[in-house]
Amino acid sequence: MALSINMEDHYSYTLVELAGKVDSSTAELLDRTLETAIVEGHRDLILDCKQLLAINSQGLRILLRALKGYSVFYSLTLCNVSNPIRALLDLTGISRFTVIRDNLDQAAASIPDSHF
16 A cells, blocks of 8 residues: 655644655655754644554664754654554663654644744
């Protein structure tokens, strides 16, 4: 299954909706999307994983790199993460580096009001 990514701006954040699987054939699309968001100055990203079916090690590496790139001045929040993907994020330790919320409303509420 292919990966579909939809990115849309909201008042206080940019929503990135992921649908499908992040694997060796689709990881570059995720990488380009996150890199574009950083370069374009999107300060606060929410990755909605409601329709994300799977993510492999290459996708996890891209996610970790994006988290490190965002950590100082920006926020990157994940929401609607399935139990199997959440277990993988916990197992790899990635969940210690990011905010994971149950749903989009909680994720939006966790966005910092301002940045220095």
